[in-house]
Amino acid sequence: MRTICFYFQVHQPFRLKPYRFFDIGEDHHYWDDFLNRNVIRKVAQKCYLPMNTLLFELINQYRGKFKVAFSLSGTFLDQMEAYAPEVLESFQKLVATGHVELLNETYTHSLASLKSKEEFQALVRKHQERIKELFGGYTPKVFRNTELIYSDQIGAMVADMGYEAILTEGAKHILGWKSPNYVYSSANVQKLKVLLKNFLLSDDIAFRFSNKTWADYPLTTEKFVNWINAIPKEEQVLNLFMDYETFGEHQWEETGIFEFMRHLPEAVFKHSNFSFSTPSEVAAEVSPVSKIHVPVPISWADEERDLTAWLGNDMQDEAFDRLYELEKLVRNIDDPEIKRDWGYLQTSDHFYYMCTKFFSDGSVHEYFSPYDTPYDAFINFMNVLSDFMLRVKQKTAALQS
Amino acid sequence: MRVLMFGWEFPPHISGGLGTACYGLVKGMNHHNQQVIFVVPKLWGDEEPMADFVNASDVRIDYREKRFKKFWKNLTYLEVSSFLVPYLGPEEFKKFTDYAIHDRTDVDESIFSNKFEFSGKYGKNLLEEVSRYALVAAQIARDKDNFDIIHAHDWLAFPAGIAAKEISGKPLVVHVHATEFDRSGETVNQPVYDIERAGMHAADHVVAVSQLTKNIIVRKYGIPASKITVLHNAVLDASIIKSEYEKKVPEKIVTFLGRITFQKGPEYFVEAAKKVIDRDPNVRFVMAGSGDLLNRMIDRVAELRMATRFHFTGFLKGDDVDHMYAISDVYVMPSVSEPFGIAPLEAVRHNTPVIISKQSGVAEVLRNAIKVDFWDVDAMADAIFALLHYDGISRMFKELGSEELKKLKWEHVAAKLVTVYEKTLAERS
Numbered sequence: 029m030r031t032i033c034f035y036f037q038v039h040q041p042f043r044l045k046p047y048r049f050f051d052i053g054e055d056h057h058y059w060d061d062f063l064n065r066n067v068i069r070k071v072a073q074k075c076y077l078p079m080n081t082l083l084f085e086l087i088n089q090y091r092g093k094f095k096v097a098f099s100l101s102g103t104f105l106d107q108m109e110a111y112a113p114e115v116l117e118s119f120q121k122l123v124a125t126g127h128v129e130l131l132n133e134t135y136t137h138s139l140a141s142l143k144s145k146e147e148f149q150a151l152v153r154k155h156q157e158r159i160k161e162l163f164g165g166y167t168p169k170v171f172r173n174t175e176l177i178y179s180d181q182i183g184a185m186v187a188d189m190g191y192e193a194i195l196t197e198g199a200k201h202i203l204g205w206k207s208p209n210y211v212y213s214s215a216n217v218q219k220l221k222v223l224l225k226n227f228l229l230s231d232d233i234a235f236r237f238s239n240k241t242w243a244d245y246p247l248t249t250e251k252f253v254n255w256i257n258a259i260p261k262e263e264q265v266l267n268l269f270m271d272y273e274t275f276g277e278h279q280w281e282e283t284g285i286f287e288f289m290r291h292l293p294e295a296v297f298k299h300s301n302f303s304f305s306t307p308s309e310v311a312a313e314v315s316p317v318s319k320i321h322v323p324v325p326i327s328w329a330d331e332e333r334d335l336t337a338w339l340g341n342d343m344q345d346e347a348f349d350r351l352y353e354l355e356k357l358v359r360n361i362d363d364p365e366i367k368r369d370w371g372y373l374q375t376s377d378h379f380y381y382m383c384t385k386f387f388s389d390g391s392v393h394e395y396f397s398p399y400d401t402p403y404d405a406f407i408n409f410m411n412v413l414s415d416f417m418l419r420v421k422q423k424t425a426a427l428q429s
Numbered sequence: 430m431r432v433l434m435f436g437w438e439f440p441p442h443i444s445g446g447l448g449t450a451c452y453g454l455v456k457g458m459n460h461h462n463q464q465v466i467f468v469v470p471k472l473w474g475d476e477e478p479m480a481d482f483v484n485a486s487d488v489r490i491d492y493r494e495k496r497f498k499k500f501w502k503n504l505t506y507l508e509v510s511s512f513l514v515p516y517l518g519p520e521e522f523k524k525f526t527d528y529a530i531h532d533r534t535d536v537d538e539s540i541f542s543n544k545f546e547f548s549g550k551y552g553k554n555l556l557e558e559v560s561r562y563a564l565v566a567a568q569i570a571r572d573k574d575n576f577d578i579i580h581a582h583d584w585l586a587f588p589a590g591i592a593a594k595e596i597s598g599k600p601l602v603v604h605v606h607a608t609e610f611d612r613s614g615e616t617v618n619q620p621v622y623d624i625e626r627a628g629m630h631a632a633d634h635v636v637a638v639s640q641l642t643k644n645i646i647v648r649k650y651g652i653p654a655s656k657i658t659v660l661h662n663a664v665l666d667a668s669i670i671k672s673e674y675e676k677k678v679p680e681k682i683v684t685f686l687g688r689i690t691f692q693k694g695p696e697y698f699v700e701a702a703k704k705v706i707d708r709d710p711n712v713r714f715v716m717a718g719s720g721d722l723l724n725r726m727i728d729r730v731a732e733l734r735m736a737t738r739f740h741f742t743g744f745l746k747g748d749d750v751d752h753m754y755a756i757s758d759v760y761v762m763p764s765v766s767e768p769f770g771i772a773p774l775e776a777v778r779h780n781t782p783v784i785i786s787k788q789s790g791v792a793e794v795l796r797n798a799i800k801v802d803f804w805d806v807d808a809m810a811d812a813i814f815a816l817l818h819y820d821g822i823s824r825m826f827k828e829l830g831s832e833e834l835k836k837l838k839w840e841h842v843a844a845k846l847v848t849v850y851e852k853t854l855a856e857r858s
Contacts, residue, residue, distance in 0.1 A: 048742065049715060049717075049740045049741070049742045050677070050742075050749070050752065051677075052677060052678055052740070053676075053677030053678040053679075054677040341731075342728060342731035342732040343727070343728070343731040343736075345731075346731040346732075346734050346736045347731075347736070349734070350734075350736065350737050401724070403723070403724045403727045403728075406727060406731065406736070407727065407740075407741045407743075410736045410737060410740070411740060413737060414713075414737050414740065417737060418678065418679075
């Protein structure tokens with residue numbers, strides 16, 4: 029069996045509003061409702077709605093032989109429900125076809141896997157429940173961690189929770205001479221299968237598609253099928269993992285990205301012996317070739333494929349450590365608003381905005397950031413966190429008295 | 430006494446402390462019934478009619494006057510090489526370069542016209558405006574004969590003062606509110622330094638805003654101490670400000686408020702904050718303002734892992750400045766070099782105890798404040814801790830500080846200035 033496994037990440041953070049020092053202690057609403065709503069509405073029009081329609085058509089046209097997987101973050105689900113219910117409906121319609129798989133992740137697209145097992149598992153369970161509730165009792169079997177962050181240790185935590193497989197990056201420094209186009213098993217827990225992203229072919233679609241200085245521009249379905257035919261025969265699985273916003277948002281409609289996707293299944297079926305599978309099908313049908321050792325966490329971000337987009341500079345580390353100092357206190361507080369804000373503040377994007385790696389991947393960071401500079405991002409986050417700390421302190425004091 | 434005074438800005442259109450000081454001084458002179466002809470590059474029309482104002486932009490230059498030749502020469506000479514921009518912060522610099530690139534098309538023609546529209550700001554073509562201002566001053570000095578003495582404020586008006594003196598033969602007093610060494614440290618802007626030095630040497634007498642500034646003038650500009658008089662600045666309004674604004678956080682607040690630049694010593698405030706927070710975590714530090722060292726300070730605060738206790742507000746304007754003073758429990762001004770420094774007096778008006786560096790002129794007049802060397806972060810931390818925890822001392826500073834403020838009146842300054850004029854005129858004759 030040779031198969032292509034498409035997985036799309038759908039995530040939107042709750043962005044913070046400009047929160048001033050003078051607001052600390054007084055204003056407890058942190059979220060930029062206007063901006064967040066606008067982003068969701070805009071991306072819904074450009075990407076979510078047209079691409080969902082296209083996928084629905086393709087699934088019907090090929091009677092389920094074409095299939096994809098999604099991971100929908102909880103912060104995305106919440107915003108979709110509030111700002112674009114028609115998008116939620118269209119996702120429900122897709123899942124109802126039976127040919128769309130949903131993955132689990134942490135509810136708030138958090139970095140908790142690097143800090144606290146307890147918090148990590150709580151956020152995963154919350155995501156499970158929410159998916160179940162919104163998609164007619166659907167229970168995901170495969171896990172994907174925030175930004176495809178993975179290590180042996182994270183693999184063990186995920187296996188503990190009963191998942192069959194986990195997705196991550198086919199990072200060069202982990203694979204060495206090995207190919208990402210196989211199924212591997214986790215180093216510590218044999219039964220957990222690890223699916224690796226083929227970043228060359230994934231990024232040809234996600235990043236290079238409209239790049240006119242790229243030698244292979246323009247990318248056509250013929251070209252793409254030629255490339256996958258050139259993959260050595262014994263390599264079985266091609267994992268194409270990317271942000272869903274690739275379609276219509278990062279690559280605009282005018283680039284022809286929708287037409288490319290519309291015709292890709294046909295070209296694959298006609299000119300190659302590849303089929304399409306979802307991650308759980310791959311995990312069930314393909315046996316692992318070997319163990320993969322990942323002692324230090326990897327991710328799918330930037331050239332380094334490590335954690336330096338979110339953690340590592342002083343601002344990021346300070347913000348991250350101060351936030352998680354509150355974990356135990358928050359757990360004891362039974363207040364829905366504290367719990368909600370605690371979750372939303374963990375979203376990885378807040379730390380991404382504080383990244384100072386200007387020169388290598390800065391342009392990508394800038395594209396995604398609502399702030400002018402990482403310093404602004406840090407100040408704003410810390411002002412909010414300072415207020416949140418005061419609230420946690422007050423609630424804790426109330427509990428004790 | 431009739432004084433022909435050259436300034437650069439006048440309230441309400443000011444961007445720095447110079448305009449405020451000129452306002453106070455003129456007000457003080459009025460109190461003693463002295464006549465002041467006050468020249469500014471640009472008048473806006475809404476200035477308080479407290480002097481005989483002359484708008485330099487309205488003065489028509491008689492370019493046939495042979496005695497003006499020298500000033501013309503300066504002008505054409507400077508026109509070529511004035512990419513130097515003293516006084517400009519990063520935001521302003523952007524504004525002015527935008528202005529220079531997009532809006533300014535009049536350069537070539539304006540040299541030969543006999544009237545010049547000054548911007549009166551601190552723009553890219555500042556040096557050009559400064560020397561053109563001198564030309565206007567020469568014209569005014571030729572046309573007017575109803576003054577006894579010339580008084581020029583800071584280097585921007587020094588060439589004007591020199592020109593007026595040369596044309597009229599009347600004595601010149603230059604007033605130093607800040608030197609290039611305060612603005613730039615040891616790496617001075619040479620053309621600006623040269624103008625300052627020329628002004629001080631051409632003057633019959635020099636007025637400095639503090640002993641600190643006087644020492645710099647003696648040491649760096651080669652002026653004999655006997656030619657310099659120290660006249661400290663005063664405050665326009667010494668009344669206590671009662672703010673309705675209330676603090677929203679339970680902790681005490683220690684504030685730095687000013688430009689975040691080398692001159693203001695922000696890094697010493699950050700280091701002192703760390704020492705205090707290590708001892709007492711129930712304090713919040715606030716750095717209010719903007720400047721080229723802001724990002725470096727943010728990095729340092731994150732590195733010291735105290736960002737939930739140390740906050741940045743960005744540039745504050747209007748009511749926010751008052752609110753900031755109002756909620757502060759301690760105000761710190763750790764300036765590396767501050768000719769005077771009016772901000773601590775504002776803090777005193779808000780009943781906030783202050784810590785100031787010994788390297789500030791205001792330390793010479795404010796007795797009821799803690800004074801530390803700007804580099805001595807241990808002493809600064811001790812002082813902050815003491816003012817936060819020992820109510821006795823902070824209460825004392827609050828009471829005595831406001832008493833002291835009431836004595837800092839511009840009419841006293843003006844009275845002393847009149848004696849300086851009289852002495853200068855007497856030495857002449």
